[in-house]
Amino acid sequence: MNIFINEKPADISLDTEKNIGEVISGIERWLSSSGSRIRKISLDNKDISVEALGGVFNIPINDIEKLDVFVDPWREFAAEALEDLYKTCMVYDKAAFDERKKTFAEWEKSPSARFLMSDIPDIFHLAKKTLSGEGLSTGDFTALIEERLRELANPWKELDKSTAGIELVAGRLEELPLDMQTGKDQRAAETIQLFSGIGEKLFRIFFIFKSEGLSPDDLTIDGLSAKIFVEDFSSTLKELSSAYENKDTVLVGDIAEYELAPRLVKLFSAMKTIDKSGAAVQPAP
Numbered sequence: 589m590n591i592f593i594n595e596k597p598a599d600i601s602l603d604t605e606k607n608i609g610e611v612i613s614g615i616e617r618w619l620s621s622s623g624s625r626i627r628k629i630s631l632d633n634k635d636i637s638v639e640a641l642g643g644v645f646n647i648p649i650n651d652i653e654k655l656d657v658f659v660d661p662w663r664e665f666a667a668e669a670l671e672d673l674y675k676t677c678m679v680y681d682k683a684a685f686d687e688r689k690k691t692f693a694e695w696e697k698s699p700s701a702r703f704l705m706s707d708i709p710d711i712f713h714l715a716k717k718t719l720s721g722e723g724l725s726t727g728d729f730t731a732l733i734e735e736r737l738r739e740l741a742n743p744w745k746e747l748d749k750s751t752a753g754i755e756l757v758a759g760r761l762e763e764l765p766l767d768m769q770t771g772k773d774q775r776a777a778e779t780i781q782l783f784s785g786i787g788e789k790l791f792r793i794f795f796i797f798k799s800e801g802l803s804p805d806d807l808t809i810d811g812l813s814a815k816i817f818v819e820d821f822s823s824t825l826k827e828l829s830s831a832y833e834n835k836d837t838v839l840v841g842d843i844a845e846y847e848l849a850p851r852l853v854k855l856f857s858a859m860k861t862i863d864k865s866g867a868a869v870q871p872a873p
Contacts, residue, residue, distance in 0.1 A: 589649045592654070593657045594657075598615075600614075600618075605649060607645060607648055608631070608645055608646075608647045608652065609644075609645025609646060612629065615657055623661060624659040625661075625662055626657060627658045629641065629658070630654075630655070630656035631644060631654075632654050661799065662707075666703070666707065666708060666740055667737060667741070669700040669701075669703040669704050669707075670704075670711070670733050670737050670740070673695070673701075674734070674737070676691060676719070677718070677729060677733070678730075679691055680692065680726060681726040688721070692719040711732070711736065740796065747860060750789060753782075754786060754856045756782070757779070757783050758850075759849075761779065761783060761844040761845060761849035761852070762845050762849050763779070764840065764845065765838075765844065765845055768837040768840060783848065787852065793859065794818065794855075809855060810851075817851075820851075824843060824851070825848070827839075827843060828840060828844065
């Protein structure tokens with residue numbers, strides 16, 4: 589069986605694979621590292637959609653002469669799914685009350701919903717709440733979708749626009765110990781919320797860069813590979829969350845001022861060195 593990816597011969601050797609399902613599973617694993625996803629396949633020039641793949645998985649590879657696999661970048665799938673959700677929200681907002689359940693049910697069965705459930709679960713769960721009338725208003729929710737679409741369309745521009753926010757949050761984190769010691773609980777809670785929002789945004793953009801070919805092992809942050817740095821950052825976030833829940837003001841203050849504030853700035857500075865080819869254009873500080 590000859591295998592082609594986007595109409596180009598693929599250098600893939602079949603060893604133990606016996607059917608189409610095993611071959612496709614292997615190709616999916618191989619593609620996952622590049623950030624691409626399968627759009628559709630073709631068996632002997634007959635197109636098979638992703639939704640219909642299950643029906644051809646058991647076909648023996650000896651029964652097929654040519655397998656064409658068509659793939660697209662993760663960003664394209666994500667953008668399509670979010671655009672479909674955005675349109676669904678517009679329809680939902682204008683629909684009569686008794687038709688909203690139908691709109692929600694149709695979206696929930698769609699390929700877009702399945703993609704969001706597996707790849708962008710936070711948006712999927714917010715969508716379920718909004719479209720069931722229990723979560724954010726459609727206006728507030730579509731504003732979130734618009735932000736995600738901007739990140740996918742031009743993550744570099746969204747990163748540039750975050751400069752002021754990074755500086756603000758880093759300063760607020762340094763002030764957090766004093767705020768907690770002087771009883772400014774509302775300001776302290778607001779600081780944590782602001783940090784959570786800007787931190788999540790950086791991690792989302794970092795993932796987009798990874799999907800476009802950035803290797804976390806090739807980008808250095810504070811003497812560590814980006815992979816190790818981000819893992820350490822995530823562990824520190826969990827430590828902060830636990831200390832905050834336990835109202836350990838001393839530990840929260842120390843983590844915020846001496847660990848999270850500088851790490852936030854260092855992560856942001858390193859990401860700013862990434863060009864549109866997914867490579868760092870200069871050594872990160």
